[in-house]
Amino acid sequence: MLRGVVLLYVVAALCGEVLPGSTPILAFLDPHSWVYLVALYGSGAVIARELVRRRKLGWWNLLILGAAYGVLEEGMIVTSWFNPFWADAATLGEKGRALDINWIWAVGLTAYHAVMSVTIPVILVERVFPSRASEPWLGRFGLVIAFLVLIAILVFVPDGLITVRGSAAARLWRRLRRQPPVADGAAA
16 A cells, blocks of 8 residues: 555654654755655654554554664664764763763653654554555565665765764765765765
């Protein structure tokens, strides 16, 4: 059911970024941001929903997969957990910081993404298509495509789009290709 999947891609990005004010609507509508955010949030929500529906799991499992998505997004892609100068977490200072991770920020964002980026978008979109809510919407090929989109975002996020240095995976990719990192403060 392609309409439900497409709607879930967009609703997940709106709930995760626009509704809380993290991304202003005009910035969200910028084509580069729109494609990136819809692919990132939508893939996470679609994959979590499909796994839960295929295995006939409950809502707790959707929350757990949403939390896993939060770890992936904030921990590996955005890397806000590790950045002591992250604007949104700067007020925490050194509180909750251990092993170079801000644990207060990490736990909060993991719970946030579990609810706002995955579970609520799934609930809303399934309410639009109630007769198909309990069944998978993608075939095996579609699920593979959703995973590939998420992996592409993880590996190829452009430097400067989210953080100055890009995602942790992008930095690793540069190291493997032996490219020098982008200097802090430089735009991509």
